[in-house]
């Protein structure tokens with residue numbers, strides 16, 4: 001499955017690249033026909049190239065441009081008031097803005113991010129969604145697993161190498177806190193599997209509530225009538241509605257191709273995105289370049305990203321971009337009219353009058369995608385390697401109603417004051433059972449995990465399952481289906497399966513994830529719906545525990561932050577602890 005492909009083909013080849021890509025997207029054929037060309041540079045007609053020796057066909061698991069720069073960012077979290085849709089509420093902003101600043105780097109660079117918690121009454125932590133934390137698990141930003149939360153007034157420095165390229169986001173992992181604003185886009189520039197002229201940048205999509213998600217989360221946890229309903233949605237942090245607000249506008253140039261990086265940073269809704277009068281080309285799913293395909297609508301689950309290329313080939317004017325809720329994703333109500341404006345240069349500063357002319361699906365699904373650089377997952381050890389988790393819904397009535405999602409019978413609860421890495425540091429592998437720790441000990445072995453929903457539950461919902469940073473930073477989606485997996489491998493995909501960090505566990509169904517154990521650390525897996533992870537739908541892999549400490553190096557920052565956190569939180573008489581952790585803490 002490992003390939004290395006240098007950018008050795010000459011720039012002349014790229015004039016014809018798009019036709020080559022759609023006809024026969026085989027980078028190896030290209031390579032074998034071409035000779036080395038050190039002048040191969042990334043540009044509008046040569047997006048497949050990056051720099052000499054590095055291209056879209058490079059196996060980024062094993063090869064990354066050397067001598068990257070350090071990109072340093074300072075992020076400060078504050079508790080403030082904002083009105084993204086015209087309705088004023090408390091928002092937790094990053095550097096005073098929502099969404100937070102876009103963090104950018106080039107493929108091979110190192111990001112250094114200093115996160116300061118200036119909230120009065122909450123801890124926080126920052127997770128770099130989908131980013132591979134190779135031998136640097138303490139920078140993954142998961143409170144209760146890889147760190148203690150950052151206490152009010154505290155600062156933590158995160159540091160990671162950008163070994164992948166594409167689009168992602170960063171967000172708090174302190175309970176449901178990201179739903180209140182601690183979210184921003186993360187862009188790693190690199191080659192692409194189709195050509196374009198301009199990069200429009202990232203566009204975050206989310207459902208939005210007029211009460212704080214922190215408060216709603218507590219209610220959802222104990223509600224027997226289902227979770228709260230979103231009031232509206234935001235596109236890149238703004239929306240127009242009954243309270244005022246404004247639409248987001250992205251400007252395109254007639255005759256040019258524009259890359260747009262779509263990110264679902266939402267709470268409880270899947271979006272189907274379309275642009276009136278325009279098809280578009282999809283070139284990535286999560287951090288993985290894919291074989292480009294053309295469509296008129298795309299299904300984005302929470303946590304997922306798709307980069308698309310919009311060809312501005314229609315009449316100069318204003319067009320709606322529509323983010324419609326996939327209502328089949330649950331019983332959850334649906335904010336409607338979530339829109340933004342695609343404006344051609346030269347068009348008047350007016351709202352579009354364009355109409356939707358396509359039939360939009362309301363179904364709940366992952367796009368079917370094929371990674372650009374083909375991968376082969378070994379099938380020979382599958383039957384003996386596969387391990388099973390059950391996933392079950394439960395309403396505990398032991399202390400009043402408590403909604404639970406159980407993984408092998410247990411809803412996760414982490415201890416903010418004693419994260420998994422601390423156990424590792426103490427060589428104490430007697431974990432609290434609610435930590436839902438599952439060990440993987442065989443170096444580099446392929447592992448396969450079936451998540452099977454228990455049948456007959458009163459509540460069945462689809463769950464976008466996110467694997468942290470493990471291994472190659474994502475997983476191979478070997479199979480997905482409804483009902484019970486029948487144990488047969490005929491429906492499974494070993495030949496170039498989709499590879500991504502977030503994929504759907506269908507409602508009442510099953511999901512099989514596969515990855516090699518190639519990165520020691522403690523890695524969380526969870527449903528990306530904050531209500532559900534708050535209610536326990538998560539577990540952690542403890543991968544190659546005996547090697548973890550050696551790979552991490554100095555843990556003094558980890559330890560001093562934990563000391564400050566415990567000083568803030570674990571005070572015997574509790575004068576500094578106005579609140580309790582009521583949910584999983586994640």
Ligand SMILES: *[C@@H]1O[C@H](CO)[C@@H](O)[C@H](O)[C@H]1NC(C)=O
Pocket residue numbers: 099100101102185200201202203204236249250
């Ligand atoms: C969305 O907002 C982020 C953060 O302010 C910004 O960097 C990005 O350019 C915006 N995207 C678009 C398409 O305007």
Ligand SMILES: *[C@@H]1O[C@H](CO)[C@@H](O)[C@H](O)[C@H]1NC(C)=O
Pocket residue numbers: 079080090119120121122
């Ligand atoms: C945010 O500010 C409000 C109003 O001052 C306060 O009630 C709340 O506790 C603060 N939240 C945090 C997390 O600091």
Ligand SMILES: *[C@@H]1O[C@H](CO)[C@@H](O)[C@H](O)[C@H]1NC(C)=O
Pocket residue numbers: 121122123214215579580581
């Ligand atoms: C976080 O702050 C909010 C107020 O903004 C409060 O309701 C909540 O209980 C706090 N949670 C923790 C765990 O501190």
Ligand SMILES: *[C@@H]1O[C@H](CO)[C@@H](O)[C@H](O)[C@H]1NC(C)=O
Pocket residue numbers: 277278279296
């Ligand atoms: C979009 O693609 C469909 C299917 O190929 C085609 O019928 C339609 O004309 C295209 N629309 C535009 C605006 O290019």
Ligand SMILES: *[C@@H]1O[C@H](CO)[C@@H](O)[C@H](O)[C@H]1NC(C)=O
Pocket residue numbers: 387388389390408438
């Ligand atoms: C989950 O529980 C079942 C039943 O006890 C067990 O067979 C299985 O190995 C457990 N799964 C994992 C990943 O340990």
Ligand SMILES: *[C@@H]1O[C@H](CO)[C@@H](O)[C@H](O)[C@H]1NC(C)=O
Pocket residue numbers: 394395396397398404406409410411
């Ligand atoms: C599931 O709910 C039942 C009914 O209240 C309760 O007795 C049981 O403890 C719950 N299961 C777990 C794992 O908490």
Ligand SMILES: *[C@@H]1O[C@H](CO)[C@@H](O)[C@H](O)[C@H]1NC(C)=O
Pocket residue numbers: 418426428429430431432
């Ligand atoms: C290991 O951790 C558990 C859970 O916190 C604790 O009860 C136990 O005392 C610890 N063991 C050692 C040897 O520190």
Ligand SMILES: [Cu+2]
Pocket residue numbers: 461462463464527528529532533537
């Ligand atoms: Cu879920």
